Amino acid sequence: xxxxxxxxxxxxxxxxxxxxxxxxxxxxxxxxxxxxxxxxxxxxxxxxxxxxxxxxxxxxxxxxxxxxxxxxxxxxxxxxxxxxxxxxxxxxxxxxxxxxxxxxxxxxxxxxxxxxxxxxxxxxxxxxxxxxxxxxxxxxxxxxxxxxxxxxxxxxxxxxxxxxxxxxxxxxx
Ligand SMILES: [Fe+2]
Ligand SMILES: [Fe+2]
Numbered sequence: 001x002x003x004x005x006x007x008x009x010x011x012x013x014x015x016x017x018x019x020x021x022x023x024x025x026x027x028x029x030x031x032x033x034x035x036x037x038x039x040x041x042x043x044x045x046x047x048x049x050x051x052x053x054x055x056x057x058x059x060x061x062x063x064x065x066x067x068x069x070x071x072x073x074x075x076x077x078x079x080x081x082x083x084x085x086x087x088x089x090x091x092x093x094x095x096x097x098x099x100x101x102x103x104x105x106x107x108x109x110x111x112x113x114x115x116x117x118x119x120x121x122x123x124x125x126x127x128x129x130x131x132x133x134x135x136x137x138x139x140x141x142x143x144x145x146x147x148x149x150x151x152x153x154x155x156x157x158x159x160x161x162x163x164x165x166x167x168x169x170x171x172x173x
Pocket of ligand 2: 062065092093096157160161
C-alpha cells in the first residue's frame with residue numbers, strides 16, 4: 001500500500017510503500033522524511049542577522065552549483081551516464097537553492113555560474129572540491145544557527161553534499 005510521505009526539509013511528496021532512505025528531491029536523510037500528517041514547513045522562521053548572512057551565502061553556493069552541474073550535463077552526450085549523474089546533481093542543488101530562497105523570502109535568482117571544466121575527469125574533480133567546500137561552509141553555518149529549523153536544513157545539506165562528494169570520488173577511482 002502506498003503512503004504519502006513528505007520531506008521535512010524540501011516539503012516534496014513521496015508516494016511510497018515505506019519511508020525512502022534519502023529524499024529523492026533534496027537528498028535529506030531518512031530521519032527528515034515523515035508521514036504527511038507530521039509535516040510542518042521548514043521555512044517561515046525569522047532569521048537572525050547571522051542566519052540571514054549565512055543563508056544568502058548558501059543561496060549563492062547552491063545557485064552556482066546548479067548552474068555548473070546543468071552546464072556539465074549539457075556538455076555531455078545526451079542519455080549518457082555522465083549526463084544523468086550531473087542532471088541528478090543539478091536537480092538536488094536546485095532544490096537546495098529553492099529552500100534557501102524560501103527561508104530568505106526572496107524570489108529564486110537566475111541560475112548562472114561556473115561552466116564545464118572541459119572533461120569528465122576535470123568536472124568530477126571540480127565537483128569533489130565544490131562539495132567539500134560547501135560541506136565546510138555548512139558546518140560553520142550549522143554551528144552559527146540559532147533556530148532548530150535552520151539547523152535541520154544544514155544537517156540535511158551536509159548529508160546531501162557529502163553524498164555527492166562520495167559519488168564524485170568513487171567515479172574518479
Ligand atoms: Fe527533501
Ligand atoms: Fe546543495
